[in-house]
Amino acid sequence: MSNEEVKVLLDKIDITKIEDRDAQEVIGYFEVLDLISENHSEIDITENNLKNLHNLYE
Secondary structure, three states, X not given: OOXXXXXXXXXXXXXXXXXXXXXXXXXXXXXXXXXXXXXXXXXOOOHHHHHHHHHHOO
């Protein structure tokens, strides 16, 4: 898949409708990476922030 195809796929996915735990984790991982990518200059690398990012999409 191209980057654009992956973006379209991830934009259309509703994580609450995915029953497979592994798939939920993969989608959550990409959502956190997207959040970090868009806000990296505003996110301090602290233990608390890393834990919060980890807990966002569990």
